[in-house]
Amino acid sequence: MSLSARVVVxxxxxxxxxxxxxxxxxxxxxxxxxxxxxSTFLRVLAGLLPPDDGRVEVDGAVWDDADxxxxxxxxxxxxxxxxxxxxxxxxxxxxxxxxxxxxMRGVPKATREATAGAWLDRVGLAGLGDRRPAQLSGGQAQxxxxxxxxxxxxxxxxxxxxxxxxxxxxxxxxxxELRRHLADFPGSTVLVTHDPVDAMALADRVVVVEDGRIVxxxxxxxxNRRPRTDYVARLVGLSLLPGTGEGRTVRLDSGGVVAVxxxxxxxxxxxxxxxxxxxxxxxxxxxxxxxxxxxLAGATLHGATVRxxxxxxxxxxxxxxxxxxxxxxxxxxxxxxxTVKASEVAVYAR
Amino acid sequence: xxxxxxxxAVPVPLLVxxxxxxxxxxxxxxxxxxxxxxxxxxxxxxxxxVGQALRLSLISASLATLLxxxxxxxxxxVLARSGIRGRSVLRALVTVPLVLPPVVGGVALFLVLxxxxxxxxxxxxxxxxxxxxxxxxxxxAETFVAMPFLVISVEGALRAADTRFEDVAxxxxxxxxxxxxxxxxxxxxxxxxxxxxxxxxxxxxxFGATITFAGNFPGTTQTMPLAVYLALQRDPEAAIVLSxxxxxxSLATLLxxxxxxxxxxxxxxx
Numbered sequence: 001m002s003l004s005a006r007v008v009v010x011x012x013x014x015x016x017x018x019x020x021x022x023x024x025x026x027x028x029x030x031x032x033x034x035x036x037x038x039s040t041f042l043r044v045l046a047g048l049l050p051p052d053d054g055r056v057e058v059d060g061a062v063w064d065d066a067d068x069x070x071x072x073x074x075x076x077x078x079x080x081x082x083x084x085x086x087x088x089x090x091x092x093x094x095x096x097x098x099x100x101x102x103x104m105r106g107v108p109k110a111t112r113e114a115t116a117g118a119w120l121d122r123v124g125l126a127g128l129g130d131r132r133p134a135q136l137s138g139g140q141a142q143x144x145x146x147x148x149x150x151x152x153x154x155x156x157x158x159x160x161x162x163x164x165x166x167x168x169x170x171x172x173x174x175x176x177e178l179r180r181h182l183a184d185f186p187g188s189t190v191l192v193t194h195d196p197v198d199a200m201a202l203a204d205r206v207v208v209v210e211d212g213r214i215v216x217x218x219x220x221x222x223x224n225r226r227p228r229t230d231y232v233a234r235l236v237g238l239s240l241l242p243g244t245g246e247g248r249t250v251r252l253d254s255g256g257v258v259a260v261x262x263x264x265x266x267x268x269x270x271x272x273x274x275x276x277x278x279x280x281x282x283x284x285x286x287x288x289x290x291x292x293x294x295x296l297a298g299a300t301l302h303g304a305t306v307r308x309x310x311x312x313x314x315x316x317x318x319x320x321x322x323x324x325x326x327x328x329x330x331x332x333x334x335x336x337x338x339t340v341k342a343s344e345v346a347v348y349a350r
Numbered sequence: 351x352x353x354x355x356x357x358x359a360v361p362v363p364l365l366v367x368x369x370x371x372x373x374x375x376x377x378x379x380x381x382x383x384x385x386x387x388x389x390x391x392x393x394x395x396x397x398x399x400v401g402q403a404l405r406l407s408l409i410s411a412s413l414a415t416l417l418x419x420x421x422x423x424x425x426x427x428v429l430a431r432s433g434i435r436g437r438s439v440l441r442a443l444v445t446v447p448l449v450l451p452p453v454v455g456g457v458a459l460f461l462v463l464x465x466x467x468x469x470x471x472x473x474x475x476x477x478x479x480x481x482x483x484x485x486x487x488x489x490x491a492e493t494f495v496a497m498p499f500l501v502i503s504v505e506g507a508l509r510a511a512d513t514r515f516e517d518v519a520x521x522x523x524x525x526x527x528x529x530x531x532x533x534x535x536x537x538x539x540x541x542x543x544x545x546x547x548x549x550x551x552x553x554x555x556x557f558g559a560t561i562t563f564a565g566n567f568p569g570t571t572q573t574m575p576l577a578v579y580l581a582l583q584r585d586p587e588a589a590i591v592l593s594x595x596x597x598x599x600s601l602a603t604l605l606x607x608x609x610x611x612x613x614x615x616x617x618x619x620x
Contacts, residue, residue, distance in 0.1 A: 046517075048517050048521070073520065074521050075520045075521075075522075075523050075525050075529075077521075079522075080521070081521040083514065087514055089519075089536075089537075100524075101522035101523055104528065105523055152522070152523065
């Protein structure tokens with residue numbers, strides 16, 4: 001079972017052109033901001049929207065081929081789709097919801113009830129088959145939606161922001177369960193999300209889509225370590241500094257100079273983790289080779305650390321502890337010195 | 351600090367016309383109740399003509415509603431969901447009977463289905479069927495006038511319904527017809543029910559098109575509104591009793607629709 005797709009859609013301001021392949025048992029995350037075209041991509045894969053151009057093939061069966069004018073509608077595809085809001089049919093019980101796909105395939109009542117029951121059991125909803133969707137919590141509804149999608153043993157599983165409607169605590173548990181079910185799922189999975197944590201936790205590979213184009217592709221670890229666009233860098237919490245490598249220094253496009261620990265040449269990115277940045281009120285003495293004056297533009301509290309947005313010749317994000325932040329007496333507009341060890345700066349080609 | 355909800359005082363320029371408006375709407379009904387000959391109510395209702403007219407009214411209004419459901423629900427779906435061209439023109443055409451004087455509707459039906467009409471002459475020659483001045487004509491006239499109410503109501507419900515449920519059904523392997531039966535229709539059932547009640551009430555009260563197209567023959571085409579009108583000239587007390595019956599039926603209808611119209615929060619209407 002495998003998916004190979006190239007999808008071209010032009011809709012108003014959106015010009016989507018995305019190609020992707022997903023192997024057996026593999027999970028591909030499509031990560032991108034709102035309006036990037038991720039959901040349109042998913043709707044095309046689902047057969048809910050014919051592409052303007054391109055081709056979608058699953059397990060050797062052609063679902064879409066613009067050149068050959070082939071378009072298999074959604075109900076002719078071996079699919080499972082989980083939407084952001086579980087979208088359980090409100091007029092059916094949980095059991096009937098899960099059995100819906102089997103019913104459409106003409107599975108006898110007794111068999112489909114047994115199968116649906118077993119799936120409810122698998123997603124931790126045993127005994128709730130007679131409930132109405134309105135009686136479920138958000139997490140339960142999303143688990144049921146997953147069971148409803150998987151019960152037909154589809155070749156392709158599509159997940160459209162499956163966790164973003166859940167509250168933070170529920171999201172954690174459902175994400176862990178989803179990970180387990182995806183590991184058991186033999187078909188190809190495409191996960192659309194704007195949350196990098198979902199992509200990192202659930203996907204084998206990630207493509208980042210911005211403005212309808214893939215801007216970066218790789219394993220979650222690669223994306224996490226070496227972001228290539230500001231959007232991805234912000235998502236993974238890195239400061240991304242484009243510049244030109246000159247030996248052990250990088251001359252930034254924005255003006256500053258960054259000392260690095262390895263030789264760099266040509267157009268490169270220098271990436272700095274917020275926790276590698278230290279802040280001082282006066283210029284520190286000693287060894288760090290990267291010392292820059294900066295202005296605190298904003299600060300937000302994340303747990304026990306304060307994330308500080310710095311402006312200056314080298315724009316950075318710094319994480320300092322709440323205590324340190326208070327001791328320094330920082331407030332937006334404050335003038336500070338930021339230091340980063342050369343060995344803490346990641347350098348990679350643009 | 352908690353803010354108290356303050357009930358707004360009604361400005362006099364609004365209060366006075368509003369009060370007159372309420373009186374205008376309620377007083378005639380109160381007058382009807384006041385003049386009802388309660389003592390002779392039973393004997394009036396027992397008159398054979400009354401039972402006959404009431405039965406005819408209920409049967410023909412129900413048949414008209416059934417016809418409207420069979421044709422109107424698919425029509426509403428086409429208006430709300432399909433991508434056919436000229437949808438707005440179609441909608442305008444369908445809603446014409448809403449604003450058309452019913453008498454004109456009756457005349458139009460007569461011209462088409464009458465013995466010399468476009469379709470009527472063909473029916474007469476081919477099958478020997480004559481429609482005007484029969485109970486069939488009553489049902490047709492009522493359907494013509496009442497169906498747009500159903501179509502508008504169901505179309506509104508379809509537009510308000512979340513189409514993503516239909517997407518889900520499709521991804522689970524349901525074709526469009528199955529999706530309509532198993533998902534769309536159940537979702538808009540409250541809207542269909544409300545439309546059917548509205549349609550039925552309108553059919554029950556139909557006068558103009560019925561008397562024009564079907565005439566006024568006791569037992570076959572004389573429905574309650576026609577009987578009331580006739581009785582008012584001969585026997586006003588009987589007219590009041592008949593009106594009272596229609597009023598009760600209307601109130602029952604309103605009761606059925608109260609969740610929708612009186613703003614009681616019942617089940618959310620799709």
